[in-house]
Amino acid sequence: MNDADDDRNDGRRRYLMYGSERYALAILRPLQAAIRARGGETAWFFDGPGAADLADDEPLLDVEGVRRWNPRAVITPGNHLPHFFPGVKVEVFHGFDAGKPRHIHVRGFFDLYCTTGPRDTAKFQALADELGHFSVAETGWPKLDPFAAQFGxxxxxxxxxxxxxxxxxxxxxxxxxxxxxxxxxxxxxxxxxxxxxxxxxxxxxxxxxxxxxxxxxxxxxxxxxxxxxxxxxxxxxxxxxxxxxxxxxxxxxxxxxxxxxxxxxxxxxxxxxxxxxxxxxxxxxxxxxxxxxxxxxxxxHPYRDGRSSERVVDAVEAFIAAGGSNRCKKPINFWRKLRLRRRIGYWGPGG
CATH class of the missing domain: 3.40.50.2000 (Glycogen Phosphorylase B;)
Known part of the structure; x- marks a missing residue:
């Protein structure tokens, strides 16, 4: 992503919220609010339940719409997203590690993991150091921002x-x-x-x-x-x-x-x-x-200030400012990409 991309977007930074379940709304809406507070734009894409619950001011895009809209980043709480969507691919998690192995299973779809606290940061940073195809930033969890007062x-x-x-x-x-x-x-x-x-x-x-x-x-x-x-x-x-x-x-x-x-x-x-x-x-x-x-x-999750969403945006922008890439390429992931295309019903162009 470069300045030319922002010019093509009328100078406004665009971020796509990507969901596969209704719970994505509660996780990503605080992040949406932080993006809009900075003058950015947001839109949504769902490959599962949740789209019906979007508000009138939360535009829903299809695949071609996403490609035309050209988001700066695609942010999801899930463990997959289309590799052919424009923008940096960011994971913010759908919950804390409860002992289920999928929580730390790296699938090769993401450029940046935004972790919730020191425990997860240590696990994902160790994997990032080993694999080299993603970065890690500790931000806290956006879903908790509206509830900061409960954690006193x-x-x-x-x-x-x-x-x-x-x-x-x-x-x-x-x-x-x-x-x-x-x-x-x-x-x-x-x-x-x-x-x-x-x-x-x-x-x-x-x-x-x-x-x-x-x-x-x-x-x-x-x-x-x-x-x-x-x-x-x-x-x-x-x-x-x-x-x-x-x-x-x-x-x-x-x-x-x-x-x-x-x-x-x-x-x-x-x-x-x-x-x-x-x-x-x-x-x-x-x-x-x-x-x-x-x-x-x-x-x-040591953060009690209700500003995790702001830290996620800061982390995405810092990653882009540093070049928007990691030291190694992401794995080819042929079969996972094929399954994801089948899931969303898209067989058009895209690497």
Missing amino acids: AVEPVREPPVILYHSTFSPSWSAAETLHDEVRRLSRDGRWKWIVTFHPKMNPGTVAKFRALENAHLRVADDDNILDLFGRVDMMCSDTSSALNEFLLTGKPVVTFRNRRPGPQLIDIDDPAQFEPAIACALSRPPELMREIRGYADAI
């Missing part, structure tokens, strides 16, 4: 306490079916209130089973952005979902069932009979647990 002092436990139950969708990682009966039992006596949410890809049958539990003490929430719920609850119950790491940034406890990467920041159990006492322990907020939570939060 921890409020006292409500009366009655409110529990957020959230499960990932993968059958090998989800505890929803295993803990269903315990949630049903514990949500009947009114001692605790429950808000239940699921990953968008959760088995509809499982979701239906939990909807059948709804009563005065339990509701299933349909909020698109789970962060909207964090300020309304006192703790979370989960399994191996990246959302639990987002919740830990509030400083409040999480009970997990057979988490793939348990640690002292979690109360992890492996038997449904342990569920009730683990919740009681979490609501008592043991000082040692609370210290571990704070330390873990600082390692995965």
Whole structure:
């Protein structure tokens, strides 16, 4: 990208927001706001759900439209994007590392990874040093910018306490079916209130089973952005979902069932009979647990200023100013590129 490109774009810097799921909206809209605040332009491309939820001032482009629009950078929370789109290819992640190997699986599509905190930065920088075909900048996560106020002092436990139950969708990682009966039992006596949410890809049958539990003490929430719920609850119950790491940034406890990467920041159990006492322990907020939570939060996302989106834009501009390239070429990736063309239904020109 050079000055001539900006001249062709009427002097305004253009950035494409690329999504494959509806959750891309919550992640990329704060970034869009930061770009627009600097006088830049944004447009969107979706290869999956989400386009129907765009606002009137969020233009949606097709492939040819993207190529004509000529964005300065293409930014996505997913792990792929078309190699033939113009602009620097930037990954901002769709969640924190929850122990799922795909989180650090480098697929060769990106020029720049914008990491959330020291823990991920160290992992990706080691890979960048080894492979040479991408760069790394630690920026924080744009999705959290509107919620910066939630990551301060921890409020006292409500009366009655409110529990957020959230499960990932993968059958090998989800505890929803295993803990269903315990949630049903514990949500009947009114001692605790429950808000239940699921990953968008959760088995509809499982979701239906939990909807059948709804009563005065339990509701299933349909909020698109789970962060909207964090300020309304006192703790979370989960399994191996990246959302639990987002919740830990509030400083409040999480009970997990057979988490793939348990640690002292979690109360992890492996038997449904342990569920009730683990919740009681979490609501008592043991000082040692609370210290571990704070330390873990600082390692995965130390930023509390609500300016991660601005840092992403700064990182993209710094990368472009330095030449917009890395010391090695990206891998050929023939089969992945072919699958992506099939996914978006485009067989036209592009390297």
